Amino acid sequence: MFALRIEGIKKSFGEYTAVKNVSFSVEKGKVYGLLGPNGAGKTTTIRMITNILIPDEGNIYIFDEPAGPIHQNIIGYLPEERGLYKKLKVIEQLVYFAQLKGMNSVDAKKKAKEWLNKLDAGSWENKKIQELSKGMQQKVQFISTILHEPEILILDEPFSGFDPINTELLKKIILDLKDMGKTIILSTHIMEQAEQLCDDICLINKGSIVLQGSIRDVKSTYGRDLIIIEFDGDDSFINDFSNLKFINRTKNRIEFRFSDGQFFVNDFLQKAMQSVQLYKFELSEPSLNEIFIDTVTKQEQNQ
Amino acid sequence: MNRKTSTAKIWTIISHEYITKVKSKGFIISTILGPLILLALIAIPIVVTMLSMGESEKKIAIVDISGKDIGKKLVSIDTAKYILSNSSLSELRQQLLNREIDGYFFIPEDITTRSKITIYTRGGGGIAFIAKVEKNLSKIIRHERFTEAGLDPKLIDIADKGIEVQTEKLTEEGSKKDYAEVFAGVGYFLGFMIYMMMFMYGSLVMRAVIEEKANRIIEVIASSAKPFEIMFGKVVGIGAVGLTQVIVWVILSLGILSLVGPIASMFAPSPETLTAGMPMDGKEAAFMQNFEIPEISIWLILGFIFYFLSGYFIYSTLFAAVGSAVDQEADAQQLMTPITLPIIIPILFIGSVISNPDGALAVVLSLIPFFSPILMIVRVAATDVPLWQILLSVFLMVSTFLGCLWLAAKIYRTGILMYGKKPTFKDIFKWLKLAK
Numbered sequence: 001m002f003a004l005r006i007e008g009i010k011k012s013f014g015e016y017t018a019v020k021n022v023s024f025s026v027e028k029g030k031v032y033g034l035l036g037p038n039g040a041g042k043t044t045t046i047r048m049i050t051n052i053l054i055p056d057e058g059n060i061y062i063f064d065e066p067a068g069p070i071h072q073n074i075i076g077y078l079p080e081e082r083g084l085y086k087k088l089k090v091i092e093q094l095v096y097f098a099q100l101k102g103m104n105s106v107d108a109k110k111k112a113k114e115w116l117n118k119l120d121a122g123s124w125e126n127k128k129i130q131e132l133s134k135g136m137q138q139k140v141q142f143i144s145t146i147l148h149e150p151e152i153l154i155l156d157e158p159f160s161g162f163d164p165i166n167t168e169l170l171k172k173i174i175l176d177l178k179d180m181g182k183t184i185i186l187s188t189h190i191m192e193q194a195e196q197l198c199d200d201i202c203l204i205n206k207g208s209i210v211l212q213g214s215i216r217d218v219k220s221t222y223g224r225d226l227i228i229i230e231f232d233g234d235d236s237f238i239n240d241f242s243n244l245k246f247i248n249r250t251k252n253r254i255e256f257r258f259s260d261g262q263f264f265v266n267d268f269l270q271k272a273m274q275s276v277q278l279y280k281f282e283l284s285e286p287s288l289n290e291i292f293i294d295t296v297t298k299q300e301q302n303q
Numbered sequence: 304m305n306r307k308t309s310t311a312k313i314w315t316i317i318s319h320e321y322i323t324k325v326k327s328k329g330f331i332i333s334t335i336l337g338p339l340i341l342l343a344l345i346a347i348p349i350v351v352t353m354l355s356m357g358e359s360e361k362k363i364a365i366v367d368i369s370g371k372d373i374g375k376k377l378v379s380i381d382t383a384k385y386i387l388s389n390s391s392l393s394e395l396r397q398q399l400l401n402r403e404i405d406g407y408f409f410i411p412e413d414i415t416t417r418s419k420i421t422i423y424t425r426g427g428g429g430i431a432f433i434a435k436v437e438k439n440l441s442k443i444i445r446h447e448r449f450t451e452a453g454l455d456p457k458l459i460d461i462a463d464k465g466i467e468v469q470t471e472k473l474t475e476e477g478s479k480k481d482y483a484e485v486f487a488g489v490g491y492f493l494g495f496m497i498y499m500m501m502f503m504y505g506s507l508v509m510r511a512v513i514e515e516k517a518n519r520i521i522e523v524i525a526s527s528a529k530p531f532e533i534m535f536g537k538v539v540g541i542g543a544v545g546l547t548q549v550i551v552w553v554i555l556s557l558g559i560l561s562l563v564g565p566i567a568s569m570f571a572p573s574p575e576t577l578t579a580g581m582p583m584d585g586k587e588a589a590f591m592q593n594f595e596i597p598e599i600s601i602w603l604i605l606g607f608i609f610y611f612l613s614g615y616f617i618y619s620t621l622f623a624a625v626g627s628a629v630d631q632e633a634d635a636q637q638l639m640t641p642i643t644l645p646i647i648i649p650i651l652f653i654g655s656v657i658s659n660p661d662g663a664l665a666v667v668l669s670l671i672p673f674f675s676p677i678l679m680i681v682r683v684a685a686t687d688v689p690l691w692q693i694l695l696s697v698f699l700m701v702s703t704f705l706g707c708l709w710l711a712a713k714i715y716r717t718g719i720l721m722y723g724k725k726p727t728f729k730d731i732f733k734w735l736k737l738a739k
Binding site: 013014047050051052053069072073075077079081082083084085086087088092096097099100101102144 | 309312319514522733
């Protein structure tokens, strides 16, 4: 069953077309990565899913119903640009947003307290938003997104502004929600996070989808041809090879590929072992990050 | 699935706006302070007048050696002020310096033929007090001179009679005391109140819209409710705050007015002593009139509430549209001009409308929906506005409000999602075309 089905949506603002032709489907209970560079049309796509904007063309279905205002209540949306009423108390803020999503105030208050306690924020209940630190405000905003128990969660850069400990806490909550059968759409620039969390992804660039599928499939089309080595010593031996394409090069760690597509692994290994102290040698899949950059730059060159 | 209806969401927004604003310190302070300022405006002139009338507290000793009971007659005019005395000159001097009395004078035998007498005081005391003694004394002396000249007491009475002008207003229910001037003042006051409140609450709406946009709250709210619901809920919620304030002000002010009259008249000398025989001077007359609070009709109060609310609704939707177009308050100045001008223009005409509330100019101006809130209430207070004019203005204002709401909702829908560039009128016009 699809929680969300998007068929050929298009949106222009005057002369400018933000979304040209986007179609994808998200299965219920999956984490779906909506990836793409800045200005690709992600936010416009999300705004159409959340019924803030209406597509000029195409259709959006939520649980097989044409999306409309009524579905706003079952969506929880955490925008990239966070915003809370500075002068409201934490609890008032949470209850108001939940009420706007159709909850009654008694339930909302009860749930809000539960979540605040769960996120070690029970004591903030009566503090005004402006008295909270940035990180604390982020937590409150996150709670407001999930308080009304939405079936579909749309999280735009959910981890920005969180320290590593809270990032882990948040990841755990997201995966818990997934286990409960909630559908999650994750938009992020940090590919490592997308790799960790997403089942499927789509990559949007300049208003169109350029890559789409499960993380497994996307990666396997690129093949296992990335070589990663870590070593100690003088790296000048590398210069003997003219057919290397560096993905990432630091003093003691190099990621590369043979640019002519052929494999000279044995030659390379021999040379390396003679020259330096080798700690690690790995034949790896490309990272999502690499795929992202590769796909986007290729598309740019083609134009 | 929770299928909460649009109306339920509008109510959530209305009650959120209402409760957060009504709980704010600013609202509570201005609501309580308003009537207190009104009280001060009424009380200060009264207190000032009473203080100047407090001259009568000054004690003046009279040594009457005229044998014509002139002293006695003076005392009967104001027993608090004049006292008869038999003390010697040195004793009087001592009393004056000890502040037991504030002045003394002799009434000599030839008082009726003299043109001057001398009052001894410690100096100062003001002109009012001397003028009063002079007025009281000359009245008695004049009476005495007439009598000595053998005039008929009837003639003397006729000569003493002054004339007082009173106005009465003729209505179908019969004649009533006319307070034309007072009501003109009331009209001016109410018109100005509406002017201030439309500005105050209109910009409150604008600031609330800007706050949501600047703090990026709007994106979350727009993903929960329709832009029209958000804007309409905000306008109604803040309007309800204004209505609350007006109602509290009306109740407190009526309460204060009903208390001020009796309390002030307790301090003032009774009307009998003031009217007994002596004509009042202008100041006293005006003072007395102030004590009579003219009956403020329920229609005037209802009219005030209606014209405030309808004016607020027309302008606040436009203020909301401007707020949605900008990222911060400072950018709003230029866009606000077409809204603030029609609020200010009627203020320039208040004077001429008050001086001729039934004239063609007043009628036409007060029917223009953007001017009606201020100018119509002025007319309602100052004159009997024909019913058809009231109904026409109600119709025009409601239509204008619907038009403004439609226009503002279109701008708002696009504006709230636009960031970055400070928009011009041209941009806003484009948005109007964009919004289908």
